[in-house]
Amino acid sequence: MHSSLWLSALLVVPLLGAAGAAFGRSKQGLSYAIAVASAAVEMAIGVVIFLLYNAHVAGAQTFDFATRYVLSAPFGLAYDVALDGISLFMVELTAIVVLLALLGGRDKRREPSFVSWLLILTSFTMGSFVAHDLLEFFIFFELTLVPCYFIIAGWGGREKNKAALKFFIYTFSASAFLLIGILYLGLAHQHQTGGALTFAYGVLSSTSMTHSTAIWLFTAFAIAFAAKAPIWPLHTWSPLTYAEAPTAGSIELSALLAKLGSYGLLRFAVGLFPLALADVRPVMLTLAVIGIIYGSILACVAKDLKRFVAYSSLAQMGFITLGVMSGSKIATVGAVLLMFNHGIITIGFFLIIGFIEQRRGSYQVADLQGLQGPAPVLAGVFTVVMLASIGLPGLSGFVSEYLILIGTFAVHAWWGVVGAFGVVAAAVYLLWAYQRVFQGRAVGANAAIPDASTKERWVLVPIVVLIVVLGVFPRPVLDRISPSVQQLIEHVAPSGVTK
Amino acid sequence: MTVSASAPIVIPSIHYLAILPVIILFGASLLLVFLTAMVRTKITQVAATAVTCAASLAVLVVTYFQWRCIDKSGASTTIAHAIVLDGFSVVATGVIAVSLLLATLVAHDWAVRERVQGAEYQILALAASAGAVLMTQANDLIVIFLGLEILSLGLYVLVAFDRHRKTSAEAALKYFLLGGFASAIFIYGAALVYGATGTTNLTTIAYFLASNVVLHPGLLYAGGALLIVGFAFKVAAVPFHLWSPDVYEGAPTPVTGFMASIVKVGAFAAFVRVVISALGTQMETWRPILWALVVLTTVVGASLALLQRNAKRILAYSSINHAGFILLGIWAGTVRGVAGTLFYVITYAPTVVATFAIVTLVGGLGDENHSIDAYRGLARRQPWLGASMAVLLLSQLGAPLTTGFYAKYSVLAAAIDQGGSALALIALLSAAIAAFFYLRWAMTLYADETVEAARVVVPRATGLVVGVGVAMTLVFGVWPGPLATLAQHATLLFNP
Numbered sequence: 004m005h006s007s008l009w010l011s012a013l014l015v016v017p018l019l020g021a022a023g024a025a026f027g028r029s030k031q032g033l034s035y036a037i038a039v040a041s042a043a044v045e046m047a048i049g050v051v052i053f054l055l056y057n058a059h060v061a062g063a064q065t066f067d068f069a070t071r072y073v074l075s076a077p078f079g080l081a082y083d084v085a086l087d088g089i090s091l092f093m094v095e096l097t098a099i100v101v102l103l104a105l106l107g108g109r110d111k112r113r114e115p116s117f118v119s120w121l122l123i124l125t126s127f128t129m130g131s132f133v134a135h136d137l138l139e140f141f142i143f144f145e146l147t148l149v150p151c152y153f154i155i156a157g158w159g160g161r162e163k164n165k166a167a168l169k170f171f172i173y174t175f176s177a178s179a180f181l182l183i184g185i186l187y188l189g190l191a192h193q194h195q196t197g198g199a200l201t202f203a204y205g206v207l208s209s210t211s212m213t214h215s216t217a218i219w220l221f222t223a224f225a226i227a228f229a230a231k232a233p234i235w236p237l238h239t240w241s242p243l244t245y246a247e248a249p250t251a252g253s254i255e256l257s258a259l260l261a262k263l264g265s266y267g268l269l270r271f272a273v274g275l276f277p278l279a280l281a282d283v284r285p286v287m288l289t290l291a292v293i294g295i296i297y298g299s300i301l302a303c304v305a306k307d308l309k310r311f312v313a314y315s316s317l318a319q320m321g322f323i324t325l326g327v328m329s330g331s332k333i334a335t336v337g338a339v340l341l342m343f344n345h346g347i348i349t350i351g352f353f354l355i356i357g358f359i360e361q362r363r364g365s366y367q368v369a370d371l372q373g374l375q376g377p378a379p380v381l382a383g384v385f386t387v388v389m390l391a392s393i394g395l396p397g398l399s400g401f402v403s404e405y406l407i408l409i410g411t412f413a414v415h416a417w418w419g420v421v422g423a424f425g426v427v428a429a430a431v432y433l434l435w436a437y438q439r440v441f442q443g444r445a446v447g448a449n450a451a452i453p454d455a456s457t458k459e460r461w462v463l464v465p466i467v468v469l470i471v472v473l474g475v476f477p478r479p480v481l482d483r484i485s486p487s488v489q490q491l492i493e494h495v496a497p498s499g500v501t502k
Numbered sequence: 503m504t505v506s507a508s509a510p511i512v513i514p515s516i517h518y519l520a521i522l523p524v525i526i527l528f529g530a531s532l533l534l535v536f537l538t539a540m541v542r543t544k545i546t547q548v549a550a551t552a553v554t555c556a557a558s559l560a561v562l563v564v565t566y567f568q569w570r571c572i573d574k575s576g577a578s579t580t581i582a583h584a585i586v587l588d589g590f591s592v593v594a595t596g597v598i599a600v601s602l603l604l605a606t607l608v609a610h611d612w613a614v615r616e617r618v619q620g621a622e623y624q625i626l627a628l629a630a631s632a633g634a635v636l637m638t639q640a641n642d643l644i645v646i647f648l649g650l651e652i653l654s655l656g657l658y659v660l661v662a663f664d665r666h667r668k669t670s671a672e673a674a675l676k677y678f679l680l681g682g683f684a685s686a687i688f689i690y691g692a693a694l695v696y697g698a699t700g701t702t703n704l705t706t707i708a709y710f711l712a713s714n715v716v717l718h719p720g721l722l723y724a725g726g727a728l729l730i731v732g733f734a735f736k737v738a739a740v741p742f743h744l745w746s747p748d749v750y751e752g753a754p755t756p757v758t759g760f761m762a763s764i765v766k767v768g769a770f771a772a773f774v775r776v777v778i779s780a781l782g783t784q785m786e787t788w789r790p791i792l793w794a795l796v797v798l799t800t801v802v803g804a805s806l807a808l809l810q811r812n813a814k815r816i817l818a819y820s821s822i823n824h825a826g827f828i829l830l831g832i833w834a835g836t837v838r839g840v841a842g843t844l845f846y847v848i849t850y851a852p853t854v855v856a857t858f859a860i861v862t863l864v865g866g867l868g869d870e871n872h873s874i875d876a877y878r879g880l881a882r883r884q885p886w887l888g889a890s891m892a893v894l895l896l897s898q899l900g901a902p903l904t905t906g907f908y909a910k911y912s913v914l915a916a917a918i919d920q921g922g923s924a925l926a927l928i929a930l931l932s933a934a935i936a937a938f939f940y941l942r943w944a945m946t947l948y949a950d951e952t953v954e955a956a957r958v959v960v961p962r963a964t965g966l967v968v969g970v971g972v973a974m975t976l977v978f979g980v981w982p983g984p985l986a987t988l989a990q991h992a993t994l995l996f997n998p
Contacts, residue, residue, distance in 0.1 A: 075983035
């Protein structure tokens with residue numbers, strides 16, 4: 004077992020960076036430098052954790068770096084962190100996202116506050132992914148709303164206030180269900196054991212409950228996570244919010260916070276209520292498939308690029324949900340991998356859209372045409388990201404989508420079949436969007452846009468590298484995810500199918 | 503029992519430590535009255551404020567000794583069982599003392615700004631606090647009524663304190679008429695309960711109900727219902743809330759902050775004692791009533807706040823919403839519920855005093871500038887003041903890392919523990935509605951438009967209050983352990 008200090012450092016470093024950035028407001032650019040430095044340190048810690056992680060600590064169920072410290076006994080409040088193969092990649096994604104969002108989504112309006120909020124958000128997101136206690140998870144989960152709200156409301160587009168409010172109220176209402184569910188579970192466990200109130204994940208997973216209680220609790224949890232992910236039909240906040248948020252905000256929301264939803268669904272909803280799975284699975288799989296189809300259709304007709312990514316994300320989240328809910332080990336591994344891959348792909352999309360917006364002052368599809376002439380590098384990177392998203396063999400998206408579809412097909416064939424159409428649909432909307440934006444003849448302002456600068460190219464490099472490497476050689480990642488997924492599926496096995 | 507004229511009147515034994523807080527607060531109030539009458543020159547604000555602060559600090563010290571006494575020898579009653587000294591009353595008394603201290607500092611700067619002469623404000627505030635303390639310690643319906651009246655009479659005058667504004671007098675009249683009505687309802691309820699049980703002592707009522715079967719409970723139910731209505735009026739629970747927005751708006755702002763904190767503490771403490779200690783055996787009867795009160799209070803409070811543009815009216819509806827949450831703890835009726843209620847008022851009181859402190863400052867000379875637009879861009883012009891307001895709003899919203907989250911958490915847990923998941927969910931969804939206006943306010947603070955507005959002057963004492971309020975909100979929001987333990991410990995030392 005490795006020291007939990009590594010995980011605590013993940014929470015503390017961004018907060019220190021945020022404090023430094025806030026106090027470094029006097030000097031031009033100092034805040035930004037501090038923020039980037041702390042994000043780089045965060046990334047370095049992330050790499051160390053990736054290398055250190057040991058899935059086979061005795062008696063820890065593939066969890067490593069664990070510690071538990073009770074903060075308030077009457078409240079059952081504890082600082083409890085641990086990391087397994089599933090959360091490991093969420094942590095890595097968080098570190099990558101903040102670094103690239105800072106480098107690529109720089110916003111010079113009131114920069115000290117902006118980077119501070121971004122770093123605070125990073126800390127809270129890290130907290131949600133390493134939390135090994137339901138109450139602690141909820142606190143971090145809920146806390147992410149605050150910096151997000153201020154980022155959108157402070158630096159967003161024309162309808163920023165409406166978008167920020169809609170986002171906050173929507174997710175806040177949905178997480179009310181989660182809090183009630185968590186409290187119910189913790190108190191039920193306390194009544195059964197007669198001991199102290201606790202929300203420790205490992206302890207609560209042994210709570211015995213009736214079939215209908217399990218279904219109710221699963222539903223409560225699923226509502227919160229579905230709104231966050233978003234999963235159809237609780238997605239309606241996302242297009243407006245993604246469109247109005249500043250580039251860095253859109254990246255955080257769709258690449259990272261969306262994953263809180265799917266991660267929560269897998270870890271907490273599926274992991275804690277195996278009794279409910281048999282009954283809720285058809286519903287959840289159907290919602291996932293509807294999300295895939297619905298998202299694809301709307302992505303085809305989206306009028307601006309940010310909404311386009313929002314809807315394509317809805318489709319991708321559908322795939323993830325399909326994998327998470329399938330009960331198949333292979334599909335679940337694929338879903339975890341897709342959470343990571345989709346994060347990387349989305350950063351790529353939003354960065355390029357951000358670059359285009361900077362140059363053209365617009366991200367409306369109607370305003371853009373033939374950009375591949377004046378900006379071949381941007382067009383090239385967009386192509387790579389797009390092909391990864393379509394699922395071209397050799398790129399990262401292929402591995403994850405393939406695993407999800409093959410795993411789901413083996414156990415729930417029909418949903419797998421319908422889901423597979425999503426891959427085709429993705430090709431349609433992505434290629435069509437590419438045609439409209441990058442191909443054709445660039446005239447007027449479109450012909451005059453400069454290509455990616457050297458600095459922007461360096462920001463895009465890691466994305467392309469990750470997409471290619473994970474497409475060709477996903478082994479190190481899969482090796483780390485598999486034991487944890489195996490563990491989780493075995494725990495819920497009585498009602499799931501292990502394949 | 504008849505007392506013949508010749509028989510000596512037996513003076514019940516008095517445990518002076520138990521009633522020392524009331525004596526101190528009343529004593530300080532009388533001292534100021536005496537000084538006002540005897541000293542030739544007008545008493546300065548500084549002197550009056552100093553006496554008030556000294557009195558509230560003295561009460562805090564006394565609560566420490568009271569706590570040690572209870573910790574050693576357990577809860578006890580005194581003065582013929584009319585006054586109780588238990589953990590619950592001690593902590594509630596402490597909260598009242600802290601609220602009085604903070605509110606007095608705010609009122610001091612306000613009085614200096616508005617050129618208020620004399621010590622009347624402090625005299626009335628001290629007396630009202632004494633009434634609130636009496637309510638937390640009362641173990642008899644009559645004593646509760648006494649405390650309630652002392653508290654209310656002081657407040658009626660305080661609400662009318664701003665003689666230059668008509669709305670102040672209007673609010674006071676409204677509060678006085680409706681408050682008098684509610685007091686009458688309360689005392690009538692006490693009379694009916696006396697009729698049904700033969701006593702007004704809470705412990706004896708509980709004992710009577712536990713050892714007898716009430717064959718015709720109509721009288722008891724009617725009495726209990728009237729008592730609940732009386733309390734519901736005082737804490738502004740819907741549908742007995744109609745006075746509250748007007749009074750909050752009309753009263754001088756520091757008075758509003760003072761009211762919002764100490765009335766809640768006093769009234770909820772007495773509410774807990776009456777329904778849980780005295781009528782605990784009748785839980786099945788009063789629970790549905792409270793269920794309806796919680797639903798109405800949380801939902802209506804949050805929804806009506808959406809329509810308001812006046813900061814004080816918004817906070818009035820927000821405090822109605824909070825009252826609904828506190829009622830949730832009483833609905834649960836368990837140790838966890840009482841501890842949750844106590845934790846809620848401990849954390850809510852400083853938050854609300856600090857919030858009204860900022861509203862007082864923004865209100866400016868004449869205490870008139872209370873449109874929500876007065877806050878436009880405040881955080882851009884004065885980052886610390888704006889950020890403080892944002893934190894206080896987020897705390898009332900219930901965001902994690904502030905005490906507001908744990909306050910909601912503690913009462914929700916108590917309710918869910920008693921099978922009230924649906925009720926808890928309704929309350930929590932009302933918090934999502936409430937989030938709308940808190941956030942809209944926070945958004946106004948951080949609005950881009952640079953409106954040419956005068957800088958809000960922050961005098962030292964008020965600045966201190968805001969600082970203390972924000973610090974308590976954040977420190978105990980990150981680490982609620984000590985307060986949670988205190989609330990639980992206090993409740994375990996509850997007089998039966």
